[in-house]
Amino acid sequence: MTRNKMMFRRLCGLMLTFSTAIPLTGHAATPAFTPGKLTYGTAATFMPFEFVRDGKLSGFDIDLITALSQRLNLTAAPMQMEFKGLLPALQGKRLDIINSAMYVNAARASQVDFVPYMKIGSRVIVRKGDPARITGRDLSLCGKNIVVTLGGIEESQAREDSKKCVDAKKPAINVLTFPTATDSAVAVAQGRADAEFLSTPGTVALMNEKPDLFEAVGPEFEADTHIAFAVRKGDEETRAQLEKGLQALVKDGTYRQLIEKWHFPDSVAIF
């Protein structure tokens, strides 16, 4: 027998040993679906909608879904993950709904069903003193570095603006995407980017936290962007439940109270 064959036999033996050992240490996956629970996915990196403060998940969306679940006699069970993991988790039936301030557009609506609960606009944020001389969402953005949050409505808005610049024979916008709004704000503060597109509620939160570092220029834009819960395409039951719960919250005033609690402008309400 050649040495290679010996080696092969030994390897086979080794593999056999491992393959019998592995299943003993494996655990059965716990099911995400539990009756009596509303399992929702959230990417808790989006102030003031969902974020972690002092180790606790908080934000407008979290308060809303907790109140909503109570009306439906369910317990809200959060599952925190990255934004890009939310949709695959919903489609893979790991989640009942996505509750992560998702904006609605036609392309997304062909993949999931939305239950809108609010509308928001966006603002242009620059470093204090506006060193890049940006006047708002206009052609002063052309040729500049604009940061946005990956997956936010602002990303598609910035890409549209870039096209407008090219059409006006001006240099295109360099759109940079960061995982969270905080990372984007840091890039602006460090001078790596000239401006950030940020949701109006996000702007309010940022100005409360760091008023001496940033300023907002120009008016609010596209103030009719709907944000919504997402349910699996064709999951009418969950969708009807959510709508029922929302109506109950609007009727008893909880919806308005939450908007006030988080210092959102009244214009965000859609009920």
Place this chain on the structure above:
Amino acid sequence: MSLALMWQYVISPAFLQGAWMTLLITVSALLCGVVMGLILALLQEAPFRAGRVVAFIYLWLFRGTPVLFQIIFVYNVLPGFGISLPAFTCAVLALSLNEGAYMAEILRSGLQAVKSGQRTAGMALGMTPVQIMRKIVLPQAARIVLPPMGNQMISMLKSSALVSVIAVQELLLIANQTASASFRYFEALCAAGIYYLLLTSIFMLFQAWLERSLDPKQRRRRWQRTASAGVTQSGSQREIS
């Protein structure tokens, strides 16, 4: 899952650029990492204590912290000390610093695998230390370190996806950007996966070629073939004459 859409993503200029960026980051970081690793491996073997201490601290620091942390550190913390590098440079710098630590260990294992008797033999032949390194140690060490280095090459290809956190437009970030507006995650991720497999295949072929060209048996066989061809030719010539 729509195959047509996936294919459309694969051939789109955005994905092609992303793949190019991924390849560029990987190759630059690998090259710098190998140089870094060689320096560290030699420092570890150094006869003076300071060299060994420096190498130890380096390895402890860069193997002991997540590479994601190192990327963010270079990008977001260094500007606080007045060093503000562009995102691409930060990405390559962080990845090569990390890669250097791993390469150092691989190269050290290769250098140590060449038995000291070989060096003694070299000395007996009157070779200088540089000659011993170049003609005896390195050719043997190179063959030993190639398979683990191939591993590192391929793992670096995938680590490069981490630099998306500092907004470098590499392949996986392009896929996520494409998917986030349309929610077609599977198509976009599969398109990126195809590129990763393609790049991995290229790396594997390169590794196999390198291993073959460094294999002395192959070289001897080639040499024998040319030599035996020469012999038969001269033999037939002799018959004629």
